[in-house]
Each structure stands twice: as structure tokens, then as C-alpha cells.
Amino acid sequence: MKYFFKTNLLVLVVIVFWGCGESEPIQTDVQKLETIAVGPLFEGVNTATVEFDVQKILPTGVKKEQLTEVRIKSIQLSLVNTEAPTPNSFTVLLASPNTSMKECGFLKEESIKINNYKVSLAEEQEFLVEILQDKMQTLVIDFNLEGDWYDDLSITAAIDWELKIKN
Amino acid sequence: MKKFKTLAIFFVGLFLLTSMVGDSEDADKLVGVWEPSNKKIKVKIDKISGKYYGKIVWLREPIDPVTGKPKTDKNNPDESLKDVALKGFRMLKDFVYNGNGEWSEGTIYDPQNGSTYSSVIKLKDENTLDIRGFIGLKTFGRTDVWKRLVMKNKK
Numbered sequence: 124m125k126y127f128f129k130t131n132l133l134v135l136v137v138i139v140f141w142g143c144g145e146s147e148p149i150q151t152d153v154q155k156l157e158t159i160a161v162g163p164l165f166e167g168v169n170t171a172t173v174e175f176d177v178q179k180i181l182p183t184g185v186k187k188e189q190l191t192e193v194r195i196k197s198i199q200l201s202l203v204n205t206e207a208p209t210p211n212s213f214t215v216l217l218a219s220p221n222t223s224m225k226e227c228g229f230l231k232e233e234s235i236k237i238n239n240y241k242v243s244l245a246e247e248q249e250f251l252v253e254i255l256q257d258k259m260q261t262l263v264i265d266f267n268l269e270g271d272w273y274d275d276l277s278i279t280a281a282i283d284w285e286l287k288i289k290n
Numbered sequence: 291m292k293k294f295k296t297l298a299i300f301f302v303g304l305f306l307l308t309s310m311v312g313d314s315e316d317a318d319k320l321v322g323v324w325e326p327s328n329k330k331i332k333v334k335i336d337k338i339s340g341k342y343y344g345k346i347v348w349l350r351e352p353i354d355p356v357t358g359k360p361k362t363d364k365n366n367p368d369e370s371l372k373d374v375a376l377k378g379f380r381m382l383k384d385f386v387y388n389g390n391g392e393w394s395e396g397t398i399y400d401p402q403n404g405s406t407y408s409s410v411i412k413l414k415d416e417n418t419l420d421i422r423g424f425i426g427l428k429t430f431g432r433t434d435v436w437k438r439l440v441m442k443n444k445k
Contacts, residue, residue, distance in 0.1 A: 168347045168378040172338055212360075212375040223397065224343060224383045229374045232360075246370035261339045265378045 146191045146287035151180045154282045157203070158264050163273045169210075171264045171278050177255045185288060192287035193251035198228055198242035200264070203277035210266035211235060215242055215280065219257035225250045317387035319413055323347065323439040326421075332439060335382060342393055344382030346401075352377060365404030376401055385411060398423045407431065 158171035178187045198215055211232045218224035228242035254260055264278050320342050323334045332348035354361045361376040385396035391413035398409040398421065407423035414420055417438040424431025 168334070168345055170336065170338075170345070174339060212378060214374055214378055214380075216380065218339065218341075218384075220339065220341075224338075224341075224380065226368075226371055226374065226380075229371070231373060243373070244370070245368055247368045259339075263338060265345060265380070267375065267378050 146289050149182055149185060149286050149288055151182070151284055151286060154180050154284065155279060156262050156282065157277055157279050158262055160266075160276045160278075162275045163271065164268055164276055165271050166268055168265060168267050169276070171266070171276065172261055174259055174261050176259050177284075180284075181286075187256050189288040189290075190252055190255055190286060191289045192285075193255055194248050194285040195227060195244055195251070196283040196285050197281075198244065198283075199281040200230065200240040200242060201279045201281075202240075203279060204272075204274065207272045207274070207276050208268055208270035209235065210268050212267045213242070213278075214265045216263040216265070217251070217254050218261045218263060219254045219259060221257050222250065222253045224263065225254070227251075316389075316391065317342075317393075319391070319416065320385070320387075320393055320411065320419075324419060324436040325439060326436050327434050333381065333436075340386075342382070342385035342387075342396070343380050345378055345380045346376060347378070349377055363401055363404075365401060367404050382409070385409075 154175075154177070156173050156175055158173040160169050160171035181187060200213060200215075202209070212235075213230040215227045215229065216224050217227050226245055227248070228244040230240060230242055234240070234243075262280060262282075264280065266278070318337065320335050321337060323332055324344070325332050330350045331346050333344040334347045335342055335344040337343075349361060352360055354364075362372060363374045363376055363379055364372050366372050366374065379399075379401065381399040381401065383397050383399075385393040387393050393411040394409075396409045396411070397406050399406045400423075407425060409421060409423050410428065412420040412422075414435075417440060419436040419438075420433050421436055422428065422431050422433040
């Protein structure tokens with residue numbers, strides 16, 4: 124009985140130490156995604172989307188299922204069609220088939236006016252691990268147009284990820 | 291006999307295909323612009339990667355009387371998202387079509403108190419929805435009736 128408790132305690136300690144192992148950061152390039160809103164687009168709220176698989180930017184041998192910590196360091200937006208009316212607000216969201224869609228950040232009108240398209244990021248980002256581990260991801264950009272635009276509109280998002288995996 | 295078998299397989303395949311197309315058409319009946327019973331907002335529901343989402347596209351009072359600026363999601367529980375524009379905000383998320391005019395597994399966000407509820411949507415007729423928001427059990431919730439915005443020249 125004495126040995127039984129000792130053995131159980133030892134197993135528990137090993138499990139706890141194994142579970143608390145350090146996650147290790149991995150280096151990836153900035154991911155550039157081109158979202159498209161299919162025109163014609165009318166004044167008001169419109170949406171541009173693109174589906175992607177984060178696996179494509181991970182180093183060889185690393186699988187997205189190994190991700191343990193995910194944060195977005197920055198998102199930089201840029202408008203592809205420069206003649207299109209400039210939207211006065213942007214909201215950036217991420218979704219995947221088996222998770223809930225979440226807001227990742229937004230752009231204020233004041234930033235847009237000074238041509239600063241760096242997204243203000245959400246503090247809460249814990250949901251990102253589950254989204255990136257899913258079979259595919261969807262980037263959604265909602266934007267508010269101040270005029271009509273009789274063509275498609277493309278917005279490029281350059282996402283700088285901070286990723287950690289457990290070996 | 292072989293000819294009969296081939297014919298039977300062809301008709302079963304055709305039946306399955308047409309029922310799948312019919313299901314997808316029924317699911318997309320949710321797409322459109324809808325107005326809740328309080329008529330304070332209009333919500334456009336669209337389909338993204340197989341699920342249904344609704345964003346606010348019109349507000350009866352778009353300007354915040356305190357700041358004099360466009361209203362933002364000031365009740366968002368995430369402090370860093372309180373300045374997100376309310377016009378464009380996605381208040382319906384992740385609805386999946388179940389068949390029989392019902393979409394479930396989604397959530398509805400109430401910008402007036404910053405709370406998110408589980409939700410099911412039932413299509414009562416082509417232009418009327420019952421949207422139920424609840425916490426935990428479906429029994430403990432509230433249902434609102436939303437009306438589709440129909441173009442005047444549409445027959």
C-alpha cells in the first residue's frame with residue numbers, strides 16, 4: 124500500500140512536468156492574404172473574404188495540430204484598387220468550419236484618414252489556436268464604403284503571426 | 291436485369307442530387323436583410339464558408355448622442371474592441387442549417403448589454419423569422435420576430 128501511493132505520486136509528478144513543458148517559438152514569414160469583395164458594391168457595409176490554410180506557411184515538418192500558442196503580432200491592410208472609394212471603417216475577423224467566428228481587430232476612421240492601415244488588435248486572442256488547428260481558415264474583412272463601386276474590391280492583409288509549438 | 295440495375299442506380303443518384311440541391315436552396319432562404327421587432331437596426335445575413343452570419347447594416351440612430359460620433363460597440367466585454375463601429379458589427383454568428391427551416395448552433399450578440407446568447411432561427415414563412423436567444427437550455431430564453439425587407443417592386 125505504501126509503494127502504491129508512492130508510485131502514483133511519482134506518475135502524477137511526471138505527468139505534471141511533461142504537461143508544463145516549455146513551448147518553443149517557430150519562425151514564419153508574414154502571411155499575405157488577398158481578400159475579395161465581389162462587385163458591384165454599394166454604399167454601406169460590405170464584406171471581403173478569403174479561405175486559406177495556415178499549414179502552408181509553417182516550416183517543413185511542423186504540423187498545425189502541434190500549435191500550442193498563437194498570437195497576432197500585427198495586421199497591415201492595403202487596398203488593391205486605389206481608384207475605389209476609401210472605406211471609413213474596417214473590422215477583421217477569423218473563422219473556421221468547427222469554431223466560432225471572432226473579431227481580431229479593427230481600423231478607426233482617424234487612422235484611415237492619415238493612411239495608417241495598421242489594425243488595432245483585440246486583447247483576447249486565445250481562440251486563435253483552435254481556429255488555426257482546424258482544417259481551413261477564413262479571413263473576413265467587413266468595411267463601410269462611402270460610395271458605390273461597380274467592380275470587385277480587393278484588400279490585402281499582411282498578418283505577422285507569433286506561433287509556438289510543443290515538440 | 292443488368293439494365294434494370296443501372297437504371298435503378300441512376301434514379302437513386304438523381305433523387306439524392308435533387309434533394310441535396312433542394313436542401314441548399316432552403317438553407318439560403320435565410321440570406322437577406324432582416325429587421326427585428328424593435329425596428330432599431332437592420333441586419334444583413336450572408337453565407338461565409340458554409341455557415342450563416344448577420345451584420346448590422348443600418349441603425350435608426352447611427353450617432354452616439356454623447357460623443358457626436360458614429361456609435362461603437364461600447365458594451366463589448368473585451369476592452370480593446372469597444373471602439374469597433376456598430377455599423378457592420380456581426381451580431382449573428384455560426385448558424386448551420388438543420389433542415390425543416392431551422393438554423394442552429396449559432397449565437398446572437400446584444401450590443402445593448404454586450405452579452406452573447408446561444409441561438410436558433412426558425413423560418414415561419416418566406417419573410418418572417420423567429421429568432422430565439424437563450425442561455426443553456428432553450429426553454430430559458432426569449433424569442434423575437436424578424437421581418438425580411440422586401441423590395442417594393444419585387445413581386
